[in-house]
Amino acid sequence: MTTIAARATDILARLGVDPARHTGGSMASFSPVTGEQVAALTPDSAATTDAAIARAGAAFLDWRLLPGPRRGELVRLLGEELRGAKPDLGTLVSIEAGKSTSEGLGEVQEMIDICDFAVGLSRQLYGLTMTTERPGHRMMETWHPLGVVGIISAFNFPVAVWSWNAAIALVCGNALLWKPSEKTPLTALACQAVLARAMARFGEAPAHLSQVLIGRADVGAALVAHRGVALISATGSTRMGRQVGPAVAARFGRSILELGGNNAGIVCPSADLDMALRAIAFGAMGTAGQRCTTMRRLFVHESVHDALLPRLRRAYASVSIGNPLETQALVGPLIDGAAFAAMQAALEAARAAGGTVQGGERVMVGSDAAYYARPALVEMPAQVGPVLEETFAPILYVMKYSDFEDVLQKHNEVGAGLSSSIFTTDLREMEIFLSAAGSDCGIANVNIGTSGSEVGGAFGGEKETGGGRESGSDAWKAYMRRATNTINYSGALPLAQGVVFDIE
Numbered sequence: 298m299t300t301i302a303a304r305a306t307d308i309l310a311r312l313g314v315d316p317a318r319h320t321g322g323s324m325a326s327f328s329p330v331t332g333e334q335v336a337a338l339t340p341d342s343a344a345t346t347d348a349a350i351a352r353a354g355a356a357f358l359d360w361r362l363l364p365g366p367r368r369g370e371l372v373r374l375l376g377e378e379l380r381g382a383k384p385d386l387g388t389l390v391s392i393e394a395g396k397s398t399s400e401g402l403g404e405v406q407e408m409i410d411i412c413d414f415a416v417g418l419s420r421q422l423y424g425l426t427m428t429t430e431r432p433g434h435r436m437m438e439t440w441h442p443l444g445v446v447g448i449i450s451a452f453n454f455p456v457a458v459w460s461w462n463a464a465i466a467l468v469c470g471n472a473l474l475w476k477p478s479e480k481t482p483l484t485a486l487a488c489q490a491v492l493a494r495a496m497a498r499f500g501e502a503p504a505h506l507s508q509v510l511i512g513r514a515d516v517g518a519a520l521v522a523h524r525g526v527a528l529i530s531a532t533g534s535t536r537m538g539r540q541v542g543p544a545v546a547a548r549f550g551r552s553i554l555e556l557g558g559n560n561a562g563i564v565c566p567s568a569d570l571d572m573a574l575r576a577i578a579f580g581a582m583g584t585a586g587q588r589c590t591t592m593r594r595l596f597v598h599e600s601v602h603d604a605l606l607p608r609l610r611r612a613y614a615s616v617s618i619g620n621p622l623e624t625q626a627l628v629g630p631l632i633d634g635a636a637f638a639a640m641q642a643a644l645e646a647a648r649a650a651g652g653t654v655q656g657g658e659r660v661m662v663g664s665d666a667a668y669y670a671r672p673a674l675v676e677m678p679a680q681v682g683p684v685l686e687e688t689f690a691p692i693l694y695v696m697k698y699s700d701f702e703d704v705l706q707k708h709n710e711v712g713a714g715l716s717s718s719i720f721t722t723d724l725r726e727m728e729i730f731l732s733a734a735g736s737d738c739g740i741a742n743v744n745i746g747t748s749g750s751e752v753g754g755a756f757g758g759e760k761e762t763g764g765g766r767e768s769g770s771d772a773w774k775a776y777m778r779r780a781t782n783t784i785n786y787s788g789a790l791p792l793a794q795g796v797v798f799d800i801e
């Protein structure tokens with residue numbers, strides 16, 4: 298029988314990863330699918346991290362001089378390589394993050410999509426031209442490459458988050474340093490190898506344009522502290538963001554923070570309940586509740602509560618749970634035993650606060666070392682205790698509501714502000730939810746769930762989610778620096794605001 302470790306090794310070899318990078322080291326990594334060890338990596342030290350930052354700085358000096366559309370050509374080639382590597386990379390995502398085959402492949406598709414987006418963007422890094430108050434003058438803004446971009450990523454989107462940052466940062470003229478989650482280092486090495494293939498075909502990229510740093514929080518912290526890293530794009534828990542944000546700000550660096558979510562759905566009296574049911578099931582149970590955009594809270598109007606809840610209970614009782622590499626199960630494993638323990642602690646707190654818990658128990662799939670759980674549906678009397686926090690596991694807290702204004706207030710009461718959705722066919726409710734008086738989140742959806750966004754939109758959230766935006770729309774601006782240029786083509790020197798400063 299092929300072990301998961303052997304499958305991972307085969308994939309890494311096919312993608313061209315040097316075995317020395319994932320064997321013989323002191324940092325073990327495990328597959329949540331079976332709990333078995335899949336690699337032993339050598340973490341970077343303070344000295345190797347410093348050296349990598351210096352190399353990235355040198356690569357930036359060359360890369361920034363290439364025209365944007367040429368930089369786009371490298372990203373086009375990366376997209377091509379990713380298309381070829383999709384089955385292998387998707388399987389590796391399932392091995393390391395425990396995602397279903399479909400979700401693993403979907404993550405790689407997202408990488409391909411953002412490459413396509415970034416190629417077009419490479420010809421559209423527009424600045425504005427403004428009218429000036431001075432005759433014979435022209436004023437414009439120019440967007441320049443920023444520097445070294447440090448990417449710190451979470452385990453649950455081990456490749457897509459890198460690509461959102463990498464594809465955009467590369468066309469913007471920056472060099473990359475990636476510190477992936479210590480729980481998913483192999484997918485990072487694989488992406489780096491795929492990019493290396495694209496770079497070899499491209500021919501003009503400086504040698505250390507992209508590097509991967511292996512390690513835990515301390516390696517991330519070294520990147521965060523270093524003045525040689527112009528932008529830190531950090532994805533992970535709000536706890537991590539509370540450390541990273543102030544540390545980058547203290548050196549006047551730039552940061553994009555993509556942190557935790559506590560996302561809610563509201564089911565209104567006029568909702569299409571069939572549609573809502575499917576959207577809630579995917580949003581709350583998909584990826585075993587381990588998406589930043591997972592639906593964690595659900596407010597159901599009292600008039601449809603008794604129609605929806607029995608159907609939701611049935612969906613929770615019957616959803617398939619199993620090994621994502623061997624079955625078509627919709628729910629795979631939690632990342633590790635600590636995640637399972639956190640789930641149990643939250644359910645205990647919910648019971649203590651008067652909640653009724655269905656599901657949540659451990660499901661034995663294969664080995665003792667893997668942690669599978671039945672998603673939990675928790676009917677709560679009020680939004681209290683664990684409902685106010687993100688627990689990174691499949692728990693959906695359901696609450697009844699009667700008044701629309703009141704539910705909007707409850708919706709916005711939590712610390713996080715990432716994603717939200719409303720299920721309604723009432724135009725007024727829909728518009729109010731999307732208005733300034735509605736959802737306070739970075740993502741607000743109507744009649745779709747909270748998760749599963751596309752690359753074309755800017756992704757991110759407010760409040761304790763950190764305020765950063767990545768991926769589409771004008772998120773690229775965070776990866777460049779803006780210069781305002783005023784050009785005087787007249788023969789005089791008029792001063793702005795009519796100031797007079799005549800010298801002899």
Ligand code: NAD
Pocket residue numbers: 449450451452453454476477478479512513514515516517518519521532533534535536537540541554555556557558588589590687689715757758762
């Ligand atoms: P985590 O915070 O434990 O780790 C994330 C990354 O940060 C890892 O690479 C880790 O090594 C690094 N890190 C931790 N402390 C650090 C520090 N002080 N300095 C520098 N680096 C540090 O998160 P996780 O468990 O891997 O991922 C789950 C969390 O990520 C959830 O809270 C989820 O909501 C969030 N998340 C957010 C988004 C988003 O776009 N908003 C996307 C995915 C995941």
